Amino acid sequence: MxxxxxxxxxxxxxxxxxxxxxxxxxxxxxxxxxxxKEEVQRIFLESQNEVxxxxxxxxxxxxxxxxxxxxxxxxxxxxxxxxxxxxxxxxMNNRIxxxxxxxxxxxxxxxxLNQFSTALDQLSNEIKNTALRISH
Numbered sequence: 101m102x103x104x105x106x107x108x109x110x111x112x113x114x115x116x117x118x119x120x121x122x123x124x125x126x127x128x129x130x131x132x133x134x135x136x137k138e139e140v141q142r143i144f145l146e147s148q149n150e151v152x153x154x155x156x157x158x159x160x161x162x163x164x165x166x167x168x169x170x171x172x173x174x175x176x177x178x179x180x181x182x183x184x185x186x187x188x189x190x191x192m193n194n195r196i197x198x199x200x201x202x203x204x205x206x207x208x209x210x211x212x213l214n215q216f217s218t219a220l221d222q223l224s225n226e227i228k229n230t231a232l233r234i235s236h
Contacts, residue, residue, distance in 0.1 A: 107147045161198060161207065168196045168216075175223060184219040185212070 106128075110121045129140060168177075181192035193199070194206040208216065 104143060104147075107144060111147065111151060164208075164213075165196060165198065171220065172196065175220070180216070180219050180223075184215055 106121060106125055110118055110125075113121060129137060132140065177192045177196065178189035181187045181189050185191070194201055195208050195212075198205040198207065200206070
């Protein structure tokens, strides 16, 4: 039994297909010797951990997208892209929206996120300082 293939099929299937695959797994599993059952359980748990990690990453990307889209109402993403990254507005939008670039969703690297955070912080300081100067 190729448990990895069955598990892979399971993760990519519809709810009705999952029921069939679970039944198949249950039947195949009952026929295995004990030492192989332990290996199958280990592989299954690893696959579940991978699914959980993928879910966490997707959630983080969604949170980031929501935050950046909210800020983009008030701050020029084009300006940030050009000034802080030396890139185009499209480059920035691709990363904020997760658009496909070369067949993969565009994302910010950790360093780019830190740079973005610095940019927003600097801009917020500029705005605050300007507000203080014009109010006195």
